[in-house]
Amino acid sequence: MIDISKQTVKINCPECNRQITVALKQVADEAVIRCSCCKEIQLRDNNGSAKKAIRDINGAFRDLDNTIKKIGK
Ligand SMILES: [Zn+2]
Numbered sequence: 001m002i003d004i005s006k007q008t009v010k011i012n013c014p015e016c017n018r019q020i021t022v023a024l025k026q027v028a029d030e031a032v033i034r035c036s037c038c039k040e041i042q043l044r045d046n047n048g049s050a051k052k053a054i055r056d057i058n059g060a061f062r063d064l065d066n067t068i069k070k071i072g073k
Helices: 024-028 046-072
Strands: 008-012 019-023 032-034 040-042
Touching: 008 024, 019 024, 024 046
Parallel strands: none
Antiparallel strands: 008 019, 032 040
């Protein structure tokens, strides 16, 4: 079972411009992450789009999973 919330996205640190890998779930949760330069970054899920993506894509995979199970019968 694929869980899209475990997928990662890359953001750039506003302070040192280093690329930071964060889980999609962290974006959806608007977590505060810390860059290796010690800058704290507040993640923003604009318009709840990360939450929506997780819900939509997980829903799609669930449908697919059910379809595969049906075929397997
Ligand atoms: Zn940084």
